[in-house]
Amino acid sequence: MTLFANRDYRHLFGAQLVALFGNGLTTVALGLLAYQLAGPRAGAVLGTALTIKMVAYVLIAPVAGAYADRVPRRSALVGLDLVRASIVLALPFVEQIWQIYVLVAVLQSASAAFTPTFQAVLPDIVPDERDYTRALSYSQLASTMESLLSPLLVAVLISVVNFHWLFTGTSVGFLASAALVVSTRIPDAARRVGVGAVERIGSGVRIFVRTPRLRGLMGLNLVVAAVGSIVMVDTVNLVQQTLGRSQADVAWLLTANGLGVIMAALLVPRLLDRIPERSLMLTGAGVLLTGITAALVLSTATSGDWRWAAALPIWTIIGAGTGLVLTPTGRVLRRSSSAEDRPAIFAAQFSLSHACWLLAYPINGWLATTTGFTTTWTALAVCAAVGVTAAVIYWPRRDTEALIHIHDHGTDPEHLADAVALRDGSHAHAHEILIDRNHRHWPPPQLNQFARVADRPVR
Incomplete structure (x- = not known):
């Protein structure tokens, strides 16, 4: 029986997929809402909102994962989807910037709790170890596909409706996710006796700290966050304020970035047949450094229609580098953990990688508002260079030998x-x-x- 022939897994995976796309649409719509309310200060507003998101991901996710066996999991997943649907519906009606921050805090806390709860369900829905590993891979692929297709979907929708309707569509998506979860038979988790919550939360981080290749992976996480924050935080202001283009072009530039990711993701399986993960992921980091260097050159130009034509391939290059680093990450995590520690190490990667974004977002949002793109992107390029250096030093070339x-x-x-x-x-x-x-x-x-x-x- 194939994995997707398992009805419970199929419905649960569908719920996760719909919820991911809901988050993706909300992220783009938030950028447009921030520009409507704050104008030139949109970068700082969006940077703060995304910082709140990262704080929730870093702090809430491991705690939710530690307590996932203390509550009925189906009820928890449905409740979290309903909370998110309600919050998203309220976003179009905000009139003050602080209201965005409050609603984003609640929304992303619910999202941060949803992911580890979903991961805790998988071993019971898919008990076979090989199928479970494949299920984890599909979850990573779903996250990648969301980042690729959400901007394209926004580009299509915003051409025919006001961007406020994106929030309504997102709310419907979360309700659909809740309906799929309700249709799934999710057993309650067996309580782990004799293992404290602190130990469960910290086990994955301990593995990261003590495994050389995972310390190198942390450096690569920093590279992805430093360069990727340019795309997430600065795209709206770059397109609408600096280049003077339309809201639809914001989505198209994000789509160019997504196309870069998908092209890399399609190449990675074949490349991994010939190239070790370390070499491929360091190549991806080099591509990211190339992308941010090109972006720095673009930021020094003050006029010219060529800037829009240049921005599209630069954003695509950044996407390709991101795909080359992120796609093999699941293989590295599986190879670095035993079966019993695998959920903990995936949760640790979720939290630690978002901690890198938590560093990059405020640097970008606040510096770009006060000093401009050139100084901000130079600082982020330095962070990325530090990450590459750490990866090269900590991740040994011969890391699979006895x-x-x-x-x-x-x-x-x-x-x-x-x-x-x-x-x-x-x-x-x-x-x-x-x-x-x-x-x-x-x-x-x-x-x-x-x-x-x-x-x-x-x-």
Whole structure:
């Protein structure tokens, strides 16, 4: 039976997909609403609103994930969709900027709780480990497709209706998501006994901190956020204020960025047959640096119709770099975690990557308002360069080889079946390392360097 032949998974995936598109439409519509209320200060308003969103994602998501087994999950998902539908309906009626901030805080808190709750449901709906891994991949693909198609959908809609109707359509989408969840048989989660919430929240972050390739991934997350914030925060002001073009062109420029992502996403599966994830993702980071450099050149021009023609390929290049970095991320996360830690590490990536956006959004929104695009994008380019440097340093080129390491007392005896007993009672062996309950720390490089010099095989 194929994964999508599973009715419960199919409906739940559909609910997530509709909800993602609702968030995408709301993000674009918020940019237009901010420009209507604040004019030239729209960048600062949108930057603050997106900062609120990132705070909710960073803080609420791991907490919601830790407590996902404490409430009926179907009721929780339906309730969160209803909250989002109500908030979105209220957005077109705001008259003050502070009202945007309050409504965005509630809306994004509900969205931040929806995602980890959905992820907690998947293992029960799809118990087979291989199908579960595929389901996680489809979730990542759904997020990518939303970023690609939402701007295109907005471009079509805004050509025939006022942008305020986008909020109404989004609300209908959240209601459709709730209806799909209601039609799904979601079992209540079994309570985990003896594991504290703090431990559950922190386990994924600990794996990130102690795994070299994941520390490198954090650097790449910073690159994506620093360069991507130009697209998310500055597109409205660049198109309407600097270039003097229409609202529809805002959506078309975002669509150009989305097309870059989809082209990269289509190429990545074939490229990964020939290129390791590290090389491909660092190439994507290089493409992003190229994109932001080109954007800096564009920001120095004060006039000329060529600027619009140049903006389209620059935004496409940024999208392509983003796709090259983000698409293989799921493979890196799966390879870096055991089955029991996989939900925690995906949740950690969700929170930590959004923490990078939490840094980039306010830098962009506030600096662009006070100093202009050139200074702002220079600062973001520096952040991106720091991220690339961290990725190169922390993510070793040979990161899949067996590593010699020593186990002290307390390790699972089954794990030590092929280990060599040492004089002090500890055991040594070599295999590819995952940070888990038997491997709390990454082996020190000195141990493996010494073994290579001595040319002493270790079983």
